[in-house]
Amino acid sequence: MGAVRAKRFLTGLMALSAAALGWSLAASPALSDQTGSASGLPVPRYVSLKSDRVNLHEGPSKDHRTIWVFLRAGLPVEITAEFEIWRKVRDSEGTEGWVLHSLLSGRRTALVTPWKKGVDSTLYDKPSTQSATAAILQPNVIANVRSCDGAWCRVWGDGFKGYIQQSNLWGVYPNEKIE
Known part of the structure; x- marks a missing residue:
């Protein structure tokens, strides 16, 4: 498979995967x-x-x-x-x-799980699900993005700050790193 065809194939595959996840x-x-x-x-x-x-x-x-x-x-x-x-x-x-x-x-801002109507998301004190809960955020809350490491984003907003799994945000790409 040529390099261009391989890139198109991978782009299509990622787009299908992203669509399945609501990205x-x-x-x-x-x-x-x-x-x-x-x-x-x-x-x-x-x-x-x-x-x-x-x-x-x-x-x-x-x-x-x-x-x-x-x-x-x-x-x-x-x-x-x-x-x-x-x-x-x-x-x-x-x-x-x-x-x-x-x-x-x-x-950079992001929406918290706009595809999960009625399902809240957990914001953590540290980038780990084992960390203490910093806040519970409803779908469509706007979060200011401070940084992302490809898996977790450090965010803040009106009355909250902490870490959220990157897959729970619309406004950052999967695996995108923001410093």
């Missing part, structure tokens, strides 16, 4: 060698919303119809494409559209 279907940055045409940054990548009111457009201009309005500052979104000052984004539910780049922040 984003986009390729992991480790497997993607694409960069944004406008920013030069990796695509796809996660960012967060700067404002508590962000219009999601059908296409990359204000002339395109607004298809959704995000009302939650700090919400993580995944940039999947770039066109001049516009970024195509996807949210945790798969909704896609275009937003102005000035409404996005490089600050």
